[in-house]
Amino acid sequence: ExxxxxxxxxxxxxxxxxxxxxxxxxxxxxxxxxxxxxxxxxxxxxxxxxxxxxxxxxxxxxxxxxxxxxxxxxxxxxxxxxxxxxxxxxxxxxxxEHGGFGGGAPIAINIEGPDLNTLKVLAEQVKEIVKQVPGTREVNSSWEEGRPELQLRINRQRATAYGISPSTIASTVQTAFQGTVATQIRLAGEEYNVLLQLKEIDRQNQTDLKKLYLPTATGGMVPLAEVVDFVQTTGPNKIRRENQTRQVQVTSQIVGSDLGKITGIIKERIQREIILPPNYDIVFAGNIKEMQEAFGALTLALLMAIVLVYIVIAIQYENLVHPLAIMGSLPLTLFGISWSLLLTGRIFDVSAFIGVIMLAGIVVNNAIVLVDYIETLRSRGMERIDAILEAGPTRLRPVLMTTLTTVLGLIPLALGIGEGSEMNVSLATVVIGGLTFSTVLTLVIVPIIYSVLDDLAVWTKRTILRKTGVTLEYRR
CATH class of the missing domain: 3.30.70.1430 (Multidrug efflux transporter AcrB pore domain)
Structure with a gap:
């Protein structure tokens, strides 16, 4: 759509x-x-x-x-x-946008402060800066001045002399032109409002407004024009407020560029070129704000996923060291993620971040297959180096089969084939790139990490046992 x-x-x-x-x-x-x-x-x-x-x-x-x-x-x-x-x-x-950050503009900048005229000037400055940044288009401001309006400015001295309050003036004008619900009637079991207002022919223009009469404190009537000055002017279509603070919003669409990169350029230029008066502020909202909030939540989810994966592996192996070798395959995905996004020209968005969380549970499978077989061979009496050299070629086929089935299954999604698949292309790209790259490096890096951690564990045990006078015999 x-x-x-x-x-x-x-x-x-x-x-x-x-x-x-x-x-x-x-x-x-x-x-x-x-x-x-x-x-x-x-x-x-x-x-x-x-x-x-x-x-x-x-x-x-x-x-x-x-x-x-x-x-x-x-x-x-x-x-x-x-x-x-x-x-x-x-x-x-x-x-x-569906499944993303709502239907607002990707870039939304709120200029906040007490005075509308100052906000208008600041908004124009921000608007010009945004227009000059490559990748932005359709830059708009929420300030739309020019709509004609008729202001009724109360002459308080004359109104007081007649005993007429501002609320009386406001309610009289509202009733005459907009209408006020006077009562309700019930017909055939249904209730209907009775709206009290002037006939349409009597509320067409300023002349009709001046014909209104107001009740005085003494029981008389006085024309509205006697206590009110009519001023024709123009004003904004709407006045935005957030937390009781007036604001003007500048929005922009983007094309073919990274939202985070464009926002960074705009922020830097605003800080350098615009001097804010006291009590005024410029706040970035829109999709970039929602993206930052989403990234914060997803970062926590990623950390929890890594911790849970480690706990499960540690419980399964009844060992705290060897699971670290398996977890060593996770950082290897960063290279594949970076290159896959760079080669395809796609950005790291929320969909891609979800792909990273998926990788935390996928890439360890290959390392588990490799380390588990190394442990099996060593339990049969094989030396560590021989077990590593044996496990690599032996487990190469199942490792490649696991990776290929996942990668081939995600290729249509990465190409954007199918209705609604556009929102998940970044996810598929990240998973394909990270899994492919980590699979290649897992066969080399994970055995190295395993050997280093195994030596470290043995050294630690020897150090502890040496202090107790016990000798540890260890085979490589």
Missing amino acids: YSVDVTLPLGTSLETTDNLVRQIESYLMSLPESDLTFALVGASSGFALGSSGESEKASLTVVMKPKSKKTVDDMVEEARRNISKYPGAKINVTKQ
Whole structure:
């Protein structure tokens, strides 16, 4: 799936927006890869049910056919090229993320502080920096100034003289133009709200607003214009707040680049080029924040996996030293992971991290097969070096068979074959690279680690027994 957000100039009618959306929808459905579309006119993709909506905005979601020849990324690029030509329309095409970090922008930067005008200036500076970083596109700001608004500024001196409170003014205007639920009635067992407000013909413009009358403390009536000054101005469409702090958010999509790398460049430039006033802050949110939180949790999961694998092997062998030789195969996967991602041009994301956790339980199998056979041969009276030389060639075939079955089974997933497989290509790539590389090195490195640890264990025992006057006979 991918989404198309359309923004027309402020004040554009719902009909005009709908006509443009129908044209875009018609083009998108003409593409052979498109299965169905869903359009929402009068709201952007961040629209929440029950909110007011905006007539100049619209959002479309396009669902692709299963087993399409083109990927979602290909369709996003094609849609960008062909629907960005409509004059006066600002169109963003983004890939829908599933199983990842939600549907927000990959890069989201929150500028926080008390004054909206200062936030606007800082947001423009951040926006320009993000635009200049390679790999970013469709850089937007949540600040959208220009929507006409009529402010009612209360003349407190005159309002006090008439005995009219600000809450009375606010409730009167709200009742007249937005309506207030006066009571409820029950018809045929159903309850209905009775909304009290002016007729539609009497609440069309500023002139109608000025005709409103307010009750005074003495029981009389006074025109609204007598205690209120009407000021026509423009203001932001929405004011964002988080933890009671005002903020403006700058967002950006990325293409063909590492999210972590781009974020690092943006952070460095912001710290170098922007001087923040007191009580203002710039906070990185979006997918990068979620990725950092996910990486923290996955790091803990990886450590737990390594510890549990070691405990299981130690219990099985009834030995604390030889399991360390088996665990020595784990660091070998790092070389394969790095090279596999580098050669394929893929990034180390959460999916890849999950692949690393999988490797913690997979790669030790080959080392277990090798070390277990070495121990078996030594228990039969064979010298250590002879047992190692015998175990390598003997266990080569089962080790290779175990690795090949896993690698061959993951190749279709690594190539992105199949519907929805795109989200797991990094996982498959990491497992294939790490397992292949560790298998080759396991046959060489693990016996070396085994020998070193075995010598260390013997030396430790001899040192302890020497102090007790006991001699330890040891065969290599």
